[in-house]
Amino acid sequence: MHFLSSLLLAASCVVFGWQAPAAAEDKPDTVRIGFQKSSTLITVLKTQGKLDAALQKIGVSVKWNEFTSGPPMLEALNIGAIDLTADVADTVPIFAQAAGAKMIYVAQEAPSPTAQAILIPATSELKSPAELKGKRVALTKGTGGHYLLLATLAKAGLTFKDIQPVYLGQADCRAAFERGSVDAWVTWDPYLSAGEIQAGARVLADGKDVALYQRYYLAATAFATARPDVLAVIFDELHAAGKWVKDNPQAAAELLKPIWGLDTKIIEQANGRRSYDVRLPSTNNLVDQQVIADTFFKEQLLPKPVDVKSADIWHRGS
Incomplete structure (x- = not known):
């Protein structure tokens, strides 16, 4: 784990160029935001230009x-390469907290338990999670899917040692899945919907009654201290974007289609x-x-127990 973290740190430094986190007495006029493919609301705001416009006003x-x-993304936040993350799965801040990251919870999305799942090929004979014993399961380490797998195995009376985990990025997970190199693939939307619709995969188990799958937005503590006004603007824009996506599913799918490279049917199902x-x-x-x-x-x-209650939480107006 230490070696992996070192590699990620080095990669982040090379890609972004290391910069010291903002000191509390500074008032930075740039916010560096990290996002990923599944960061729907940030992607919508970025594409529409609404967040840029709202922040330009201040x-x-x-x-x-x-x-x-x-x-x-959290590695980059930890070393000061970015100031704020788009939504990450509930597991990710825990690993960051264990690593001593100076971060603060800014916002969260309400649970979406069926937006992550364990997929199996259409021809698979597996009928229940208990049958994963001894099987090769592709997953991305430290993600929400990782916890979904742990919780699903526990419910089935298994432990993580009962399976053969294959740690890969999501693109490589799908490639291994389609080649038949693994028996199951743990993933989340929009990869989940793409796997179902494009690859004909079946859901063996999702997060219902097992894993809530809440996603969190986090900021570097120094930046949050220096620019709470920026966090307030970002929160308001995220809240509005969330309502827009749910109220306008077709328009949201059309907006995301060229960015995600997915059919609108897949995007609408994922959203x-x-x-x-x-x-x-x-x-x-x-x-x-x-x-x-x-x-x-x-x-x-x-590597050690984590007391989540000791994490910092942003209080609006503070």
């Missing part, structure tokens, strides 16, 4: 940085599973985070 510009998934209900975080809302942290530590996938 003299702030935006620098956009795209990542392959949540874990390297239909996500809540996109952006809320302010609270200590009570982090209770489920503690369950996830304890699960990863029990499976020896975290």
